[in-house]
Amino acid sequence: xxxxxxxxxxxxxxxxxxxxxxxxxxxxxxxxxxxxxxxxxxxxxxxxxxxxxxxxxxxxxxxxxxxxxxxxxxxxxxxxxxxxxxxxxxxxxxxxxxxxxxxxxxxxxxxxxxxxxxxxxxxxxxxxxxxxxxxxxxxxxxxxxxxxxxxxxxxxxxxxxxxxxxxxxxxxxxxxxxxxxxxxxxxxxxxxxxxxxxxxxxxxxxxxxxxxxxxxxxxxxxxxxxxxxxxxxxxxxxxxxxxxxxxxxxxxxxxxxxxxxxxxxxxxxxxxxxxxxxxxxxxxxxxxxxxxxxxxxxxxxxxxxxxxxxxxxxxxxxxxxxxxxxxxxxxxxxxxxxxxxxxxxxxxxxxxxxxxxxxxxxxxxxxxxxxxxxxxxxxxxxxxxxxxxxxxxxxxxxxxxxxxxxxxxxxxxxxxxxxxxxxxxxxxxxxxxxxxxxxxxxxxxxxxxxxxx
Ligand code: UGA
Numbered sequence: 001x002x003x004x005x006x007x008x009x010x011x012x013x014x015x016x017x018x019x020x021x022x023x024x025x026x027x028x029x030x031x032x033x034x035x036x037x038x039x040x041x042x043x044x045x046x047x048x049x050x051x052x053x054x055x056x057x058x059x060x061x062x063x064x065x066x067x068x069x070x071x072x073x074x075x076x077x078x079x080x081x082x083x084x085x086x087x088x089x090x091x092x093x094x095x096x097x098x099x100x101x102x103x104x105x106x107x108x109x110x111x112x113x114x115x116x117x118x119x120x121x122x123x124x125x126x127x128x129x130x131x132x133x134x135x136x137x138x139x140x141x142x143x144x145x146x147x148x149x150x151x152x153x154x155x156x157x158x159x160x161x162x163x164x165x166x167x168x169x170x171x172x173x174x175x176x177x178x179x180x181x182x183x184x185x186x187x188x189x190x191x192x193x194x195x196x197x198x199x200x201x202x203x204x205x206x207x208x209x210x211x212x213x214x215x216x217x218x219x220x221x222x223x224x225x226x227x228x229x230x231x232x233x234x235x236x237x238x239x240x241x242x243x244x245x246x247x248x249x250x251x252x253x254x255x256x257x258x259x260x261x262x263x264x265x266x267x268x269x270x271x272x273x274x275x276x277x278x279x280x281x282x283x284x285x286x287x288x289x290x291x292x293x294x295x296x297x298x299x300x301x302x303x304x305x306x307x308x309x310x311x312x313x314x315x316x317x318x319x320x321x322x323x324x325x326x327x328x329x330x331x332x333x334x335x336x337x338x339x340x341x342x343x344x345x346x347x348x349x350x351x352x353x354x355x356x357x358x359x360x361x362x363x364x365x366x367x368x369x370x371x372x373x374x375x376x377x378x379x380x381x382x383x384x385x386x387x388x389x390x391x392x393x394x395x396x397x398x399x400x401x402x403x404x405x406x407x408x409x410x411x412x413x414x415x416x417x418x419x420x421x422x423x424x425x426x427x428x429x430x431x432x433x434x435x436x437x438x439x440x441x442x443x444x445x446x447x448x449x450x451x452x453x
Contacts (some may be wrong), residue, residue, distance in 0.1 A: 001025070001189055003058045005057065005079045006100050008035055008064075009341040010046055010348070011118055011156050012081030014163040021201070027063045029071045042080045047159035047374050048163050051447050052247045056430065068100070072107040077189060079154075080129070081118040090289040092122060093444060101129045105136025105145070107174035112148045118156055118286060118337050120227055122294055126176070126220035127149050152177035152186060153220050155227030159280065161345030168193060169207055174216045176223020183217050190215070215238030228291045230246040232305050235284040237272040242315050245275035245453035255453035256435060275452050277357070277433040278315035279406065280342030282350040287307075316356045319433060320364070324405055326429055331365035336397035339408025341373035343383050347375040348451075349382060352408040354432070358388050375411050395424060403429035409436035419445045
């Protein structure tokens with residue numbers, strides 16, 4: 001099939017590269033000329049494991065351009081995968097989505113095409129995009145659009161850091177439209193994934209127990225709600241274990257064992273029960289907030305989703321409170337943060353706990369030294385004014401530090417020579433914000449180890 005993907009962020013680019021790898025002819029469009037130039041040279045503007053490799057394999061089927069007009073016609077499917085960042089009031093900013101929908105209407109020539117919302121968009125956006133395309137078509141062409149295009153929702157469930165794996169070996173594919181033609185087209189498009197008939201890349205082997213991937217084919221509103229409800233549920237699970245970790249700390253229980261003990265009940269499941277400093281990233285915060293704000297439009301409150309948000313922000317304050325409890329005075333202290341990205345294997349800093357924690361510590365008069373294996377450059381570009389001291393290595397972070405905080409559980413941080421680090425520190429305090437380090441080993445090296453619970 002001929003596929004156009006508008007927006008080359010984490011979602012758009014991953015989707016484009018995977019569909020290209022499966023044999024579809026894909027055009028990726030982005031208004032940012034620099035990104036397009038980079039992509040044409042075989043490089044990616046984001047850090048995502050194996051994306052460059054898969055892009056090279058899919059290369060014969062991929063085209064990159066910055067011109068929307070060329071992407072609208074000759075496509076069987078147009079994916080809209082632009083950003084929907086949170087607006088100041090917590091609702092998603094739909095400016096880019098609306099620009100793209102109007103652009104499609106302007107250039108649409110009348111052939112059959114399915115326009116798919118791939119970005120996480122508020123419930124009702126499918127209808128809205130449909131009406132924007134029609135309105136813009138009428139403005140530019142002086143007549144009503146024919147019935148040849150239809151709108152669908154196809155939410156994505158990929159996680160940054162494992163985006164390609166999550167796309168190729170999805171737990172499920174969800175497609176929603178009120179037009180059955182759209183559902184048929186998307187079924188054909190995803191067939192190689194649904195039936196798992198493609199040859200697996202060597203670096204992304206097919207999981208052993210994967211069978212056919214279930215397809216949920218439903219109406220527009222349901223597909224849109226599935227995405228929000230799934231993210232809110234995962235966010236809730238993390239906040240739940242974090243809330244329990246607070247009590248575990250008081251009663252002297254081991255939260256890792258508690259998480260395992262409840263997670264092995266198949267009705268609960270072990271994943272996303274890792275206690276720590278809470279979730280970050282572009283999705284959980286934005287989507288839980290959007291859900292609460294959509295509910296408000298219907299005069300509904302969402303106390304459970306709101307509570308998950310409150311617990312999450314409390315987790316970040318807990319880091320400062322724990323350091324204060326241990327060091328007694330924070331003013332003038334040097335605190336080293338290991339990790340900036342909101343989780344390992346990404347360079348994404350959106351809503352990263354590290355940023356919030358660094359701000360809180362700097363506000364209290366601490367010197368904050370930071371390091372991340374891949375996100376340093378992005379951090380220097382985006383947070384130059386924060387006042388944190390950028391270090392080239394974890395060793396440099398430890399120099400004269402009164403405490404180290406593990407913020408992102410990068411595998412290389414687990415392997416650090418903590419004995420050597422201890423020798424560089426002023427006080428041997430380590431706050432393991434992800435419960436990822438070996439308490440007994442660190443204690444042997446003379447550290448005062450503080451975990452979450
Ligand atoms: C999340 C969802 O997991 C994806 O299914 C969804 O497609 C995506 O949002 C999206 O809407 O685009 P992502 O934000 O990339 O994916 O990352 P996650 O792996 O879900 O992690 C989110 C945050 O939760 C991270 O800060 C992570 O450290 C934290 N987390 C995760 C925990 O604190 N504990 C856990 O047990 C699991």
